[in-house]
Amino acid sequence: MRNIWTIARREYDQYFISPIAYVVAVALLFILGGYFAFLLVYANQNFGFVPDVNVINDLFAFLLLLSIPALTMRVLADETRTGTIELLLTAPVRDFELVAGKWLGSFLFVLTLILVTGIYPLILRSQVTPGLDWKLMLSSYLGLILLSAAFVAIGVGLSAVFSNQVTAFITTIAVLITLWWLIGIPANVLPTGGEFFRYMQLNTHFANALNAGNLELSNLVYFFSLIAIGLFTGTVAIEVRRWK
Amino acid sequence: MIQVNGLIKDYGARRALNAISFNANQGEIVGFLGPNGAGKTTTMRILTGYMPPTEGEVTVAGYDVVEDSLEVRKRVGYLPETVPLYNDMSALDYLKFMADLRHVPDAEERAAEALESVNLGERANSFIGSFSKGMRQRVGLAQALLHRPEVIILDEPTIGLDPSQVVEIRELIRAIGKDRTVLFSTHILSEAQQICDRVLIINKGKIVAEDTPENLQARLTGAQRIILRVRGESDDLPAKIKKIKGVQDVEAKSDGSIEFEFASGQDSRPQVARAVVQEGYDLLEFRPVGMSLEEIFLELTRDTSSGKKSS
Numbered sequence: 001m002r003n004i005w006t007i008a009r010r011e012y013d014q015y016f017i018s019p020i021a022y023v024v025a026v027a028l029l030f031i032l033g034g035y036f037a038f039l040l041v042y043a044n045q046n047f048g049f050v051p052d053v054n055v056i057n058d059l060f061a062f063l064l065l066l067s068i069p070a071l072t073m074r075v076l077a078d079e080t081r082t083g084t085i086e087l088l089l090t091a092p093v094r095d096f097e098l099v100a101g102k103w104l105g106s107f108l109f110v111l112t113l114i115l116v117t118g119i120y121p122l123i124l125r126s127q128v129t130p131g132l133d134w135k136l137m138l139s140s141y142l143g144l145i146l147l148s149a150a151f152v153a154i155g156v157g158l159s160a161v162f163s164n165q166v167t168a169f170i171t172t173i174a175v176l177i178t179l180w181w182l183i184g185i186p187a188n189v190l191p192t193g194g195e196f197f198r199y200m201q202l203n204t205h206f207a208n209a210l211n212a213g214n215l216e217l218s219n220l221v222y223f224f225s226l227i228a229i230g231l232f233t234g235t236v237a238i239e240v241r242r243w244k
Numbered sequence: 245m246i247q248v249n250g251l252i253k254d255y256g257a258r259r260a261l262n263a264i265s266f267n268a269n270q271g272e273i274v275g276f277l278g279p280n281g282a283g284k285t286t287t288m289r290i291l292t293g294y295m296p297p298t299e300g301e302v303t304v305a306g307y308d309v310v311e312d313s314l315e316v317r318k319r320v321g322y323l324p325e326t327v328p329l330y331n332d333m334s335a336l337d338y339l340k341f342m343a344d345l346r347h348v349p350d351a352e353e354r355a356a357e358a359l360e361s362v363n364l365g366e367r368a369n370s371f372i373g374s375f376s377k378g379m380r381q382r383v384g385l386a387q388a389l390l391h392r393p394e395v396i397i398l399d400e401p402t403i404g405l406d407p408s409q410v411v412e413i414r415e416l417i418r419a420i421g422k423d424r425t426v427l428f429s430t431h432i433l434s435e436a437q438q439i440c441d442r443v444l445i446i447n448k449g450k451i452v453a454e455d456t457p458e459n460l461q462a463r464l465t466g467a468q469r470i471i472l473r474v475r476g477e478s479d480d481l482p483a484k485i486k487k488i489k490g491v492q493d494v495e496a497k498s499d500g501s502i503e504f505e506f507a508s509g510q511d512s513r514p515q516v517a518r519a520v521v522q523e524g525y526d527l528l529e530f531r532p533v534g535m536s537l538e539e540i541f542l543e544l545t546r547d548t549s550s551g552k553k554s555s
Contacts, residue, residue, distance in 0.1 A: 006344040017332050087328035087387070090292040091345045092317040242295050244255075 003093045004101040011075070011105020020074070024067045025113055035059055036120050040127060052133060053121050054140040054211045060117065061206055064148050065180055068110065069172035072155025073165045075102045076234065080163040080241075089242065099234035103156045103227075110148045114141070136213040143210025146223035147202070151176060153230025160234035179226075245270050245395050245425040246291060251300035253286050253449075260286045262449040263300070268442075270394070273421035275440035275457075276429040279545055283449045284429040285325055288397050291427070292322040305394050318346070321388035325399040327380050331373030335359060335383050338372060339390060346391040358386040363412070377404040385413065389420065396420060398428035402435060414439050433541055447545040470513065473501040473529035474520060484523060488515050503533065 015021040039051045076099075079085040088098055118141075125132050155172045162168040184201035187194035198204055205219040246268040253261040261283045268274045276284050290297050291304055293313040302309045305319040330338055339355035348354050359365050362382035367375070372383060381404060388396055401417065402410045418439050420426055430436055436443050437457045445453040445460075453460060474481065482502055486494045490510035495503045506512045513530075520527050 002347070003345065006341070010341050014332070082328070082331075083324065083326040084328040084330060086289075086294055086322075086324045086326075087342070088345075090294050090317055090320070090322050090324075091342070092314045092347075093345060094314070244295075 003097040004104060007088075007093070007098060007101025008104035008108065011102055012108050014105070015071070015109040018074075021071060021109065024070050028063050028067050028113060029116060031063060032056065032060055032117060036123075040123070043127070051124065051128070053124065053137045054213075056117070056120055057140045057144050057211055058207060060114075060144060061147055061211070062180075064110070064144075064151055065176045066173070068148065068151040069155050069169045069176065071109065072106055072152055072159055072172065073169035074159070075106060075156050076160040076238075077162055077165045077168045081165075089238070095238045095242075096231070096235045099156060099160060099231050099238065102159075102234075103153050103231055106156060107149050107152045110152060111145065114144055114148065133213070139213045139215050140211045142215070143206050143219075146210070146220070147206050150223050150226035150230065153227040154233075155230070157230040157233035157237070160237040245272075245305055246274075246427060247301070247303045248287075248291075249301040251287070251290065251302055252298045253283075253290060253295075254298045260449050261290075261297075264446065264449070264451050266444055266451060266454060268395075268425050268427055270425055271421065271423055272441045273417065273426045273428070273439055275436035275443045276427060276446065277431065277433065277436055277443055277541060278429075278446035279431070282446045282545075284446060285399055287446070288322070288324075288399050288427070288429065291395075292320050292397055293317045318391075319394045321391065321393035321396045323384045323388040323398045323401055325403075327384035329372045329380055329383060332371065334369045334371055335364060335375070335386075336368040338383065339386060342387050343390055348391050354390060358390045359383075361389065362386045362416070378406060378409045381405055382409070382413075385416070393424070395425045395427070398426070400430060401428055402430065402432065410435075445541060445544050452544045468511075469503060469505045469533040470516070471501055471503050471529065471531055471533050472516070472520070472527070475526035475528055478502065478525065481520065481523065481525065484519060485516055488512055488519060491516065501529070 036056055039055065043051050076085070079088065089095075093101075121132060121137055154175055155168075158172045158175065159165075159168040162171065179200070179202045181201075181203075183197055184203070185197075187198040187201065190197070199218070199222070205222045208214075209216060209219045246266075248267070249265050250263045251261055251265065252259065252263055264283070264287065266274075276287070278284050286295075289295050290302055290309060293309055293316050296310050296313075304316045307315040307319070309316050330341075333341070336352075336355055336359065339358055340351050343351035343355050356365070356368060359368050362385055364379060364382055364386065367379065372380065375383065381401065385398070385401060388398065398417070402413050405413060414435065417426055417428065421439070421441075440457060443453070443455065443457050443460055444451055472485075478496070478500065482494045482496045482504075485491055485502065485504055490506045490512035491504050492507065493503075493505045497503060504516070517527065517530060
């Protein structure tokens, strides 16, 4: 546990000196802030329309899909490029601890970004009557947090597989888009067995569940499974690299 | 402290290490010599738990590198060939991170101490990215010593350093080697000669020689070779020297000097010197040709058949 924390802390600090992280953070918060402002203006002009947090978080989730791969691509790929991986792999740290630490550090950075947007509900609260649907808001944010934890795990896992950042980035984007949209297509096409594909689709668990205020155990299982698969992939990739 | 027995490492179809065996004891400085691609780095990576061996038994500080990899890694300090540093961290932060990772008590204090030991105390808060090659090398070394490991493995520790720094690092290695085990690779032979208690020469994945620098030199130059020079012409001299008992392999060099050998235990130098003077020649030079470690190294690593020499 201690090793995971040591690695996570360094990884987290690393984001605050990384230009890519700043670019991503600024772009993300700028788009999100603009959208939020637009929603407020629209709500004020059209009486009766009450914006909710989940409208913003729908966009937020998609922006995370695009930006998390850019954040995680360097996590382990860059260590391989610069040779510092040799330092980490000869330190008394288990391969899993290394991957989990990298994941935790990156996740905490994304969590920080999410916390910054916590200002939106506060502003909304002063704007709408009779007030916010707190249950929906909590569920929506929980969904966002789980979703980013899963995205980061997949990104870190694939960053361990590739020694090239760009390859890691493109592969992660491809996997995330597949989960977001592509994998759901058979559900609408196949006469039977569509359930499986519907379950595999991300928005079954985010847009149509947590971000709509419905929390089920199967949603949690889905996200935790993605996290586990991501970390497992990363650990195996590092072990394979040792044997190569 | 280090025991390697029949170590084999294959990279795909290529055999990088072919059944090498050696030991290194506590308080011993062992130099690892060999041309590029001989298997030095591979051996070191196996010893430090970076990669497992294909076959063979390797124990470091009493722990098997495969079974107890973590225990081995706790006890080893390692400076890889490409010094693994984070350019965007300060030297002190970097060492603190490594100290934390290695569960060193009083991490901050020990990190500062390690920096002092490599004369970088003044630059503790500078970013590693701004460091010169020599400074980077020293930060890497500080990292390897930070947790006071029993076994220290250094891959080309003096590469890229200026002469005064090289001397400093060698002093440091010698100091560390007093009570701990140091294995370091180098391709600078005089370096091995100066600081090593023992030298391992590796070529094409095999250890071709293993001994103290002095013995290695003595063994490979079992026959003493003498260079001799006289004033003026010396046409018939080689033939005359050849007749003296114990003398073999007389060779007249193009520069007018004469080289000859005598078998060990048959020192025929006095007879040769007397004969030269009696023949009426003015003896100008008479000295042994020592085979330097450089020559031994070239001799041993020239071709694969050279492996016989060490046996």
